[in-house]
Amino acid sequence: MSVRFPSGAAYVEALQNTALCFDDPELKGARVELDKLHRPRAISGNFASVFSVTAANGRRYAIKCFTREVSDQEVRYRAVSDHLAKLDHRWKVGFTYLPHGIMVEGRRYPILKMDWVEATSLTRWLDDHVNDSAAVARVAQRFAELVAELEHSGVAHGDLQHGNLLVVGDGSLRLVDYDGMYVPALAGAGAAELGHRNYQSPTRSQSDFDPTIDRFSAWVIYLSLVALAAEPALWQQLREDGGEYLLLAEDDFTDPMTSSRFSILLNHVSPDVRLLVGQVQALVAIPPTLLPELKPITIETPSTRHAFNQPTIMGLPAWMADHVADVEPVVERRFTRRGPGLIGATVLLAAVLVGMVVLGALALVGPAVAGGLAAFGGVLWCVGLAVSYVRGADAKAAREARVHRDNARQDQVVAKQELAVAARRADELADAAKRIAEDGRKRRQTVQATHGSELALVNQEHSRYLAMLATERTGTANQLRQELAQALLAAQAEHVRGKLERILIAESGIDGIGGKLVGNLRDAGIVTAADFSGVGFMVNGQFQNKIAQFHLTSGYSVRVPGIGEVKANRLEEWRREQERHARRSQPVTLPEGQMKVIEARFRAQLLQLGTAEQQAQATIQAKKTLLNQRLSHDLAALDLEQRALTAQASQDRSRHAPVLRKAEGGAERAGRRYEAAVREANGFRRITYPRYLVFAVVGR
Amino acid sequence: MAYSAEISRVNPTCFVFLVDQSASMNDPIGGDSPQRKADVVADAINRLLTELSVKCAKEEGVRDYFHVAVIGYGSSVGSAYAGALAGRDLVPLSEVADNPARVEERVKKVPDGAGGLVETTTRFPVWMDPVANAGTPMGRALQYAESIVSKWLVDHPGCFPPIVLNLTDGEATDGDPDGPASGIRAHASADGAALLFNLHVSAGDAEPVTFPDTDTTLPDAYSKTLFGMSSVLPTDMRSYAATQGFSVSDATRGFVYNADIASIVQFLDIGTRATDLR
Numbered sequence: 011m012s013v014r015f016p017s018g019a020a021y022v023e024a025l026q027n028t029a030l031c032f033d034d035p036e037l038k039g040a041r042v043e044l045d046k047l048h049r050p051r052a053i054s055g056n057f058a059s060v061f062s063v064t065a066a067n068g069r070r071y072a073i074k075c076f077t078r079e080v081s082d083q084e085v086r087y088r089a090v091s092d093h094l095a096k097l098d099h100r101w102k103v104g105f106t107y108l109p110h111g112i113m114v115e116g117r118r119y120p121i122l123k124m125d126w127v128e129a130t131s132l133t134r135w136l137d138d139h140v141n142d143s144a145a146v147a148r149v150a151q152r153f154a155e156l157v158a159e160l161e162h163s164g165v166a167h168g169d170l171q172h173g174n175l176l177v178v179g180d181g182s183l184r185l186v187d188y189d190g191m192y193v194p195a196l197a198g199a200g201a202a203e204l205g206h207r208n209y210q211s212p213t214r215s216q217s218d219f220d221p222t223i224d225r226f227s228a229w230v231i232y233l234s235l236v237a238l239a240a241e242p243a244l245w246q247q248l249r250e251d252g253g254e255y256l257l258l259a260e261d262d263f264t265d266p267m268t269s270s271r272f273s274i275l276l277n278h279v280s281p282d283v284r285l286l287v288g289q290v291q292a293l294v295a296i297p298p299t300l301l302p303e304l305k306p307i308t309i310e311t312p313s314t315r316h317a318f319n320q321p322t323i324m325g326l327p328a329w330m331a332d333h334v335a336d337v338e339p340v341v342e343r344r345f346t347r348r349g350p351g352l353i354g355a356t357v358l359l360a361a362v363l364v365g366m367v368v369l370g371a372l373a374l375v376g377p378a379v380a381g382g383l384a385a386f387g388g389v390l391w392c393v394g395l396a397v398s399y400v401r402g403a404d405a406k407a408a409r410e411a412r413v414h415r416d417n418a419r420q421d422q423v424v425a426k427q428e429l430a431v432a433a434r435r436a437d438e439l440a441d442a443a444k445r446i447a448e449d450g451r452k453r454r455q456t457v458q459a460t461h462g463s464e465l466a467l468v469n470q471e472h473s474r475y476l477a478m479l480a481t482e483r484t485g486t487a488n489q490l491r492q493e494l495a496q497a498l499l500a501a502q503a504e505h506v507r508g509k510l511e512r513i514l515i516a517e518s519g520i521d522g523i524g525g526k527l528v529g530n531l532r533d534a535g536i537v538t539a540a541d542f543s544g545v546g547f548m549v550n551g552q553f554q555n556k557i558a559q560f561h562l563t564s565g566y567s568v569r570v571p572g573i574g575e576v577k578a579n580r581l582e583e584w585r586r587e588q589e590r591h592a593r594r595s596q597p598v599t600l601p602e603g604q605m606k607v608i609e610a611r612f613r614a615q616l617l618q619l620g621t622a623e624q625q626a627q628a629t630i631q632a633k634k635t636l637l638n639q640r641l642s643h644d645l646a647a648l649d650l651e652q653r654a655l656t657a658q659a660s661q662d663r664s665r666h667a668p669v670l671r672k673a674e675g676g677a678e679r680a681g682r683r684y685e686a687a688v689r690e691a692n693g694f695r696r697i698t699y700p701r702y703l704v705f706a707v708v709g710r
Numbered sequence: 711m712a713y714s715a716e717i718s719r720v721n722p723t724c725f726v727f728l729v730d731q732s733a734s735m736n737d738p739i740g741g742d743s744p745q746r747k748a749d750v751v752a753d754a755i756n757r758l759l760t761e762l763s764v765k766c767a768k769e770e771g772v773r774d775y776f777h778v779a780v781i782g783y784g785s786s787v788g789s790a791y792a793g794a795l796a797g798r799d800l801v802p803l804s805e806v807a808d809n810p811a812r813v814e815e816r817v818k819k820v821p822d823g824a825g826g827l828v829e830t831t832t833r834f835p836v837w838m839d840p841v842a843n844a845g846t847p848m849g850r851a852l853q854y855a856e857s858i859v860s861k862w863l864v865d866h867p868g869c870f871p872p873i874v875l876n877l878t879d880g881e882a883t884d885g886d887p888d889g890p891a892s893g894i895r896a897h898a899s900a901d902g903a904a905l906l907f908n909l910h911v912s913a914g915d916a917e918p919v920t921f922p923d924t925d926t927t928l929p930d931a932y933s934k935t936l937f938g939m940s941s942v943l944p945t946d947m948r949s950y951a952a953t954q955g956f957s958v959s960d961a962t963r964g965f966v967y968n969a970d971i972a973s974i975v976q977f978l979d980i981g982t983r984a985t986d987l988r
Contacts, residue, residue: 013955014954014955017761017764018761018767019757019760019761019972023832026830026831026832026833027830027831027832030820030823045767046808047813048813049813049833051767052764052767053767053768053769054764054765054767054768059764059767078950078954079953113821113823115821116821116823131769173768207716252719252720252773253718254718254719254720470867472900473868475900476868476899477863477867477898477900480898480900480901480902481897481898481903483898483903484895484898484903488895488896
């Protein structure tokens with residue numbers, strides 16, 4: 011006799027008084043986490059509800075209360091507990107099985123006292139972190155490690171799924187819910203549960219209970235994680251919000267060929283993931299015990315995928331850096347040598363000036379004449395020196411340097427313009443490449459979204475049609491039931507009639523119904539108990555008495571002379587007694603033959619419905635297959651086109667790269683030439699006409 | 711296989727509770743209990759709603775695996791929700807869970823485990839108050855439920871079949887309820903026909919009966935009619951009933967006489983595949 015376990019609500023009620031419901035000294039009087047209504051907050055599965063309980067010493071526990079019986083529960087937990095104690099694995103969560111841990115309505119039931127883990131279930135974690143590809147890749151890798159640990163120690167969890175895989179803050183994984191766990195000591199015990207429907211091989215059965223029972227779900231989870239790490243957008247594309255699965259669900263496993271999720275995954279951007287998807291798709295047909303162990307792959311993320319070398323656009327190429335010469339020190343040019351002409355002219359000027367001063371002082375000439383002559387001498391000197399300066403080597407060199415500088419400046423402006431054009435082109439090409447990638451992504455999403463809505467429509471239509479057939483089936487079944495019931499009623503009536511027919515009134519010795527009345531009854535058509543079905547009375551207004559009327563089986567009512575109210579009632583009572591007696595032996599089921607005849611009539615209808623259902627299944631299969639083929643085709647075509655565009659774009663970019671490099675080199679060189687020319691020109695800063703005049707006088 | 715559709719947030723199903731609020735519900739229930747039938751039924755509904763909420767509670771809160779209507783029938787036929795949900799038919803379960811009309815503090819004597827009794831206080835959410843007046847328009851109520859179910863099925867043709875649970879003392883005053891009842895059962899999703907279950911609260915003092923497979927043990931014509939109206943339990947529910955210690959057969963129906971019906975919620979599977987329990 012199995013135990014009837016309390017319901018979730020019964021536990022919620024019991025947990026409102028932990029001093030009463032718990033026996034365990036640590037839990038007695040402990041604080042239970044409450045919900046919005048200030049009642050114990052449950053987290054429920056199909057077999058249990060879990061409550062968060064904090065003991066007086068501050069330790070927090072997850073208390074699991076069972077709502078359904080699990081066969082050999084205590085034995086199982088003990089075996090699991092013993093086995094896990096020997097393992098040094100991080101995924102473990104400590105627990106104690108308390109066989110009489112909680113009292114509900116006066117009866118004690120087992121609980122599981124588990125260490126509380128501050129963690130998030132995998133789907134919720136993915137909701138928040140799916141775009142952090144590095145983190146998803148890490149979780150995938152940790153999951154593969156966890157699976158390897160389980161395999162290595164001969165343990166299988168039995169229900170690997172998003173709700174039992176928790177992600178802790180540091181990114182490590184915890185495995186909870188060991189109800190269905192396999193450990194070597196439980197070999198032969200049979201599975202306590204079959205696991206979440208969206209994670210199991212369609213052929214897994216209760217007799218499958220060995221170290222391999224996790225393999226299918228392990229592949230499914232791992233595939234989902236690595237596919238997401240490389241392509242986070244799949245989280246939105248392959249899932250309906252709130253879906254109780256990762257990227258693949260039950261219908262994908264029962265019908266992998268028409269599964270659009272498989273189709274989309276088979277066109278995944280990463281070739282490694284594509285291979286993995288193919289492997290998982292093939293697992294569906296493999297008997298659970300023959301499934302291969304999970305083989306992890308190198309996990310790609312968008313950043314590792316796009317890490318191929320982008321052409322460098324700005325800055326000097328590395329090889330050039332060594333070739334850039336150091337700046338030479340600037341030589342400042344000066345006037346160096348005074349030639350005899352220059353000295354002569356200056357001496358002559360001095361002589362003229364001195365002469366004029368003397369002549370003026372001696373009043374040999376008028377001061378005006380002296381001044382004029384001196385000025386004339388001065389001007390003559392200046393002009394002479396100007397001619398000498400212009401024709402001199404120094405000034406010529408200075409002029410050349412300045413012209414050179416101006417030319418270099420012009421060259422640099424041109425080179426800079428060329429570089430700007432080349433850089434703009436490079437930017438355009440980079441933008442174009444980005445646009446191509448973005449467009450590709452969008453088009454891919456559009457194709458998938460369109461497919462998704464078409465598929466939803468097909469499914470919806472199919473469900474509607476099936477619902478209609480189910481309605482018809484129910485109607486037909488109801489009709490069948492009704493007809494069978496009516497036929498039974500008819501058969502019973504027939505049986506009763508047959509019995510009553512054989513009971514003659516004349517032979518029944520009914521009190522007060524003598525030979526004369528029997529004769530009157532016979533005249534009215536009433537000979538046996540079957541000839542009337544009841545009596546009624548008409549009130550005769552004139553005599554204030556009741557006149558009896560016999561209801562004949564033909565439907566007519568007749569009066570029988572000599573039979574009044576009392577005798578009529580007596581006859582009716584007699585008839586009823588006979589009927590009751592006859593009923594006792596009436597058939598309770600229809601004769602086999604008759605039942606078959608009726609059922610045969612409906613069988614045709616039901617068969618037709620069955621055929622219609624099968625046809626509907628075939629039609630939707632065909633439709634889904636077609637949709638999938640189109641999806642695969644569209645995605646492949648898109649991929650091809652995308653690859654061509656990407657190739658063209660990167661070719662354009664690599665073709666432009668030398669142009670850009672050349673422009674950069676040109677600009678760089680022009681810049682350096684200009685700088686050198688400026689330096690050179692600056693060296694002639696002192697080579698000017700006024701300084702030449704000074705130089706002519708003082709020699710420096 | 712019928713009755714195997716996943717119940718999920720993506721593919722929810724609906725629950726319609728029908729509550730008899732006729733004058734006869736003022737009578738006490740049979741057996742030793744002095745409770746009024748109306749109180750028994752209101753408590754049953756409030757417990758069922760609690761049960762559903764707890765069953766669907768996950769770490770982030772109650773999930774909308776079900777949409778739930780509570781329809782009363784007495785002086786009129788319509789929503790029996792009190793408080794914030796008043797006047798509404800189908801309400802998503804998360805909203806139901808968060809919005810009882812009030813939470814009562816109920817003092818209860820419970821076994822202390824050592825042979826004695828001890829008084830304890832529990833918080834009991836109340837969505838519906840007991841009402842008892844006028845006739846018993848059960849036929850109209852069933853038709854009302856049928857319209858809810860058929861509307862639901864238009865939008866959710868692939869769902870686990872809707873469940874209608876009728877709580878009554880069985881004395882319909884608007885004709886034979888069998889016709890409208892089969893009207894409900896005639897609706898189907900792709901996963902099977904809608905289910906109609908009945909709880910009969912009676913003043914009779916016959917033995918309580920839970921999930922019978924024949925009406926021969928039932929005490930009166932009302933219970934026989936209600937039994938006849940009730941759907942046969944689907945295979946998986948039957949298996950769970952068996953593991954809970956009920957004796958079942960292929961003909962076991964979703965019918966309960968003067969006993970607890972909240973356990974029906976425990977028979978529903980969410981997520982996990984049904985084990986092949988024998």
